[in-house]
Amino acid sequence: MKYGFDNEKYIKIQSEHIKDRIAQFGDKLYMEFGGKLFDDYHASRVLPGFEPDSKLKMLMKMKDDAEIIIVISAVDIEKNKVRSDLGITYDMDVLRLRDEFIARDLDVNSVVITHYNGQASAEAYKKRLENMGITVYYHHTIEGYPNNVALIDSEEGFGKNDYVRTTKPLVVVTAPGPGSGKMAACLSQLYHEYKHGVKAGYAKFETFPIWNLPLSHPVNIAYEAATADLEDVNMIDHFHLDAYGKTAVNYNRDVEIFPVMNALFEDIYGQSPYKSPTDMGVNMVGFCISDDEVCKEASLQEIIRRYYTALCNFADGRAQESEINKIALLMKRLKITTDYRKTTVAARERLEVNGGIATAAIELCDGTILTAETSPLLGPSAALLLNAVKHLAGIAHNVKLIPQQMIAPIQKTKVTYLHGHNPRLHTDEVLVAISMMSLIDENCKLALDELPNLAGAQVHSSVMLSEVDRKTFAKLGIGLTCDPVRKRYSK
Numbered sequence: 018m019k020y021g022f023d024n025e026k027y028i029k030i031q032s033e034h035i036k037d038r039i040a041q042f043g044d045k046l047y048m049e050f051g052g053k054l055f056d057d058y059h060a061s062r063v064l065p066g067f068e069p070d071s072k073l074k075m076l077m078k079m080k081d082d083a084e085i086i087i088v089i090s091a092v093d094i095e096k097n098k099v100r101s102d103l104g105i106t107y108d109m110d111v112l113r114l115r116d117e118f119i120a121r122d123l124d125v126n127s128v129v130i131t132h133y134n135g136q137a138s139a140e141a142y143k144k145r146l147e148n149m150g151i152t153v154y155y156h157h158t159i160e161g162y163p164n165n166v167a168l169i170d171s172e173e174g175f176g177k178n179d180y181v182r183t184t185k186p187l188v189v190v191t192a193p194g195p196g197s198g199k200m201a202a203c204l205s206q207l208y209h210e211y212k213h214g215v216k217a218g219y220a221k222f223e224t225f226p227i228w229n230l231p232l233s234h235p236v237n238i239a240y241e242a243a244t245a246d247l248e249d250v251n252m253i254d255h256f257h258l259d260a261y262g263k264t265a266v267n268y269n270r271d272v273e274i275f276p277v278m279n280a281l282f283e284d285i286y287g288q289s290p291y292k293s294p295t296d297m298g299v300n301m302v303g304f305c306i307s308d309d310e311v312c313k314e315a316s317l318q319e320i321i322r323r324y325y326t327a328l329c330n331f332a333d334g335r336a337q338e339s340e341i342n343k344i345a346l347l348m349k350r351l352k353i354t355t356d357y358r359k360t361t362v363a364a365r366e367r368l369e370v371n372g373g374i375a376t377a378a379i380e381l382c383d384g385t386i387l388t389a390e391t392s393p394l395l396g397p398s399a400a401l402l403l404n405a406v407k408h409l410a411g412i413a414h415n416v417k418l419i420p421q422q423m424i425a426p427i428q429k430t431k432v433t434y435l436h437g438h439n440p441r442l443h444t445d446e447v448l449v450a451i452s453m454m455s456l457i458d459e460n461c462k463l464a465l466d467e468l469p470n471l472a473g474a475q476v477h478s479s480v481m482l483s484e485v486d487r488k489t490f491a492k493l494g495i496g497l498t499c500d501p502v503r504k505r506y507s508k
Contacts, residue, residue, distance in 0.1 A: 018382050018473030018494075021311030022066035031301045032078045035222075038299050039082075039186050041290070042218025045210065047203040048299070050191040051223035055117065058102070060224055062496060063239045063316045064306065065473065072222075076189065077121060083187040084124040087111050090132045090197045091139035100193055101335070104484070108142055110193035115151070126183055127152040131198030134158045154179035156198065156205055163201075163277045170284040175208035195247060200274075204281055211285050218290065219282075221271075221297045226251045228265045228295050229303040235316035235351065237266055242323040242347050245340040257293035265295040318475060318496055320347060321358045325498035329481050332501035358498065360477035363388055368479050375504060377401040377478040379495075381409070382470070391441065394424050396504075398478060398486045399447040405474070406451075409467035412460050419450045439504070444489040471495055480504045 039046040052060070055070040068074070076083060093107045100110055111128055118125050128146055130139050133155040143153045156178040159169055168174045188206070190199045203219050210217040225240035237251050254267040256275055271294040278297070282289035291297050306312055324344045330336035348354065355361050363378035367388045377397035378388045387408060389400035403418060412418075427450070428440040442450070448468075454461040472494030481499045482490075490497045 018065060019308070019311045020066035021306060021308035021315065022064040023305045023307045024066055024068050024071055027067070027071060027302065027305040028075045028078065030304065031072075031075045031299075034299055034301050035075075035079065035187070035220075038218070038220050043216040045183070045186055045188065045215060045217040047188045047190060047206050047217060047219050049199045049203050049219070049221045049223075050189055051195075051199070051221060052225065054114075054189075054191050056102070057224070058491065059239075059243050059319070060302075062319050062322075063236050064302070064312055065315050066307070067302075072224075073121065077123065079187060080121075080123050082185055083189055084126045084183055084185040085118055085189045085191060086126050086129055086181060086183075086202065087114055088129045088131055088190055088192040088197045088199050088202050089142075090192075091130050091134070091136045092132050093193075093197065094130070094142050095136050095138045098194070101330075107193040107197075114191070114193065124185065126188070127154055127181055129154045129156055129179075129181060129198075129202050131156045131202060132158050154181050156202055159201075163274055166277060166280045166284065169204075170208065170281055175205040178205045178209070180209040180213075181206060195244075204278075207285050219297065220299050222299050223271075224300060224302055226266045226268055227303040228254070228267060228298060228300065230266065230306075232266050233350075235313045235320070238347055238351060239316040239319045239323070240268075242320045242344045245323070245327065245343045246336065248339075248343075254293050254295045257295040260292035260296075265293070267294050267298075271297075317351065317353055317357065320344065320351070321353065321355055321361075322496055322498050324348060324355070325477075325500070328501040329499055332481070332503070358475065358477060359386060360475050361498065364477045364479050364500075375478070375480045377476060379405050380475045381405065382473045394421065394428070394441060395447065396439070396441040396443060396482075396486070397480070398476070398482055398490070399442050399444045401476065402444050402447060402489075403451075403464075405471060406464040406467045407460075409470050410460070410463040412464060416460060418458070418461050418464055419447065419454060423450060423454075439483075443483060444486045448489070468493060 055073040057069050060067045061069045089107055089111050098107045115125050128151055130143060130153060133139055134157065146153045159174045161168055190203050192199050207217050207219055226237040230237055232251055232253060241249060241251055250269045251266055252269055252272055254265045254272060257263060257265040275294040279289045327336050327340045327344055331338060331341055360378040360380050363386050364376050367390065368376045371390055375391040375397045376388060378386060379401050380386050387404045389397055389404050391397050392400060407414060424442060427442060427446060431437040432440045451461045451465055455465050475496045476490060478499045480502045487497060
């Protein structure tokens with residue numbers, strides 16, 4: 018796998034920069050964490066070398082001075098909103114996040130339910146958390162937010178919200194996903210801290226877009242593709258340009274909200290500490306790119322991956338056609354098509370030759386391309402995975418790692434006892450089988466040892482894969498795309 022990002026440098030300079038920002042305000046800093054605090058697989062895909070939990074590791078270097086507030090919107094509780102990458106609801110993810118933080122000895126202060134206006138589901142959730150010993154606060158819906166500054170900055174606005182009592186100099190505000198109300202929670206706390214005589218500041222930690230990369234850089238365009246459902250648009254921060262004469266990239270929501278933020282800061286502090294939305298950020302990612310070409314290539318692959326994801330989600334009724342169209346325009350802007358992805362072309366060519374049998378192709382990190390197709394024993398992704406590890410281990414293609422007599426009982430259990438429709442082995446079942454065989458078969462042991470070398474490989478399937486196959490590829494660090502075609506199972 019080719020690396021384009023210096024992760025150790027990032028953790029070091031990012032934590033130092035946040036400490037400097039805390040010192041700028043004196044007593045306390047409320048830091049809004051945009052994106053994912055860990056499990057940041059988008060960042061690890063477009064910045065090869067960035068570890069998915071890098072931000073968490075950075076925070077752990079400061080854990081003695083930090084505490085965490087987890088924010089969830091009452092609207093998302095009401096709608097049972099789901100994190101698409103994990104397949105769990107936001108209310109369940111709050112508990113998952115809390116457990117992850119506590120397991121790393123990080124101090125979780127409380128949960129704040131935002132956008133509260135008496136929803137019964139929010140009240141039931143609050144009671145459930147309190148029964149678990151978790152402190153919960155309400156932050157109310159404010160009519161006219163964020164434009165009605167006079168109301169917001171009053172006892173009828175932020176003044177109605179519960180005051181979250183914190184003790185550490187750094188308060189990290191995070192959430193299961195976007196639109197949860199993190200920024201409003203931070204500003205509400207500034208209002209209350211000022212009333213309590215505490216000098217507190219606000220900063221935003223948002224990885225993308227990267228402010229010191231060009232607007233047209235593929236890494237920044239990949240962020241637009243990732244947020245196509247939110248209709249975010251990268252743009253030049255004209256406030257920054259006017260104030261400093263320097264170009265910086267931000268996104269539309271932060272640029273649009275900045276005048277309101279400035280007015281709120283002036284009401285709370287008497288004057289604003291910031292001249293631009295870029296000033297509010299503390300992101301140092303752009304200074305840690307070690308190979309720009311590697312990151313550009315990874316970002317182009319990510320944009321195409323997002324396009325295929327949107328196509329599959331649309332086929333499942335989980336996306337709007339506008340998302341597909343937006344990403345297609347981004348691809349046109351970069352002058353790339355799906356043919357840029359070599360595995361797409363390879364899978365399509367084999368599909369034409371084999372008469373339409375479900376097919377998959379992989380591009381290994383050395384550029385080697387392998388293909389596989391559905392057989393009576395294996396699905397295309399499982400067959401492809403076996404082909405890949407055999408190739409890396411130098412095992413002849415015609416060598417069978419898993420004896421047929423071992424596969425047959427597994428198939429019988431899946432179909433006869435578990436009443437499944439697909440008798441073919443999935444990727445995880447294949448890996449379990451060769452793991453067992455590795456105790457008695459040297460080839461299986463060699464193949465198993467090659468799994469880490471699949472990180473960074475790219476796969477395309479001519480059919481939509483099952484959730485278990487998608488998760489297996491993700492855990493192996495393999496970039497996956499699928500045509501929006503559903504599998505048809507036959508015995």
